Amino acid sequence: MSRTTASRKALMRNMATNLVLYEKIKTTEAKAKALRPIIEKYVTVSKKGDLAARRRLIEFLYTENAVNKMMDVIGPKYKGRPGGYTRITKIGSRQGDGVQMVQIEFV
Numbered sequence: 031m032s033r034t035t036a037s038r039k040a041l042m043r044n045m046a047t048n049l050v051l052y053e054k055i056k057t058t059e060a061k062a063k064a065l066r067p068i069i070e071k072y073v074t075v076s077k078k079g080d081l082a083a084r085r086r087l088i089e090f091l092y093t094e095n096a097v098n099k100m101m102d103v104i105g106p107k108y109k110g111r112p113g114g115y116t117r118i119t120k121i122g123s124r125q126g127d128g129v130q131m132v133q134i135e136f137v
Contacts, residue, residue, distance in 0.1 A: 031060060042068055043092060049116075050096040050104065054135030062118050062134040073115045076105030104136065 031038055045065050049055050057065075072090060075083045079101060087097045108115050119133045 031064070043090060046072065046090070047092045047096045049134060049136075050091065050099055051093070054133055056121065056131060056133050058124075059118075059120070059130040059132045062132045065134060066116055066118065070113065070115055072100065073104060073108055074113075076100040077109055079105055 031041070033041065041061070042065060045055065045057065045061065046069050049065070049069055072087060075086050077083075083105075084097065084101055087100050088094075091097050091100070115136055117135055117137050119135070121131050121133050123129065124131050
């Protein structure tokens with residue numbers, strides 16, 4: 031993604047926080063494919079629902095609202111699901127540079 035390591039990590043944290051808060055975001059296909067395994071890992075962490083899980087989420091997500099939503103809404107929602115919490119849907123090309131845009135959302 032042509033970014034330094036710190037910038038790339040910040041981008042992924044920001045996108046993950048926004049995905050949790052808004053439950054779907056529009057982004058490029060490459061960014062969505064990079065975000066998917068990260069968000070799936072943290073949904074699995076939030077399914078445990080204990081203090082250690084909350085602290086791991088606090089380390090990664092930027093806002094307390096996102097952490098609370100992961101622990102209270104998203105984690106219990108996918109309690110019985112073994113994986114595959116997100117869906118990537120293609121929505122067409124971006125006008126300026128023709129890059130493939132997608133929508134990543136929770137299933």
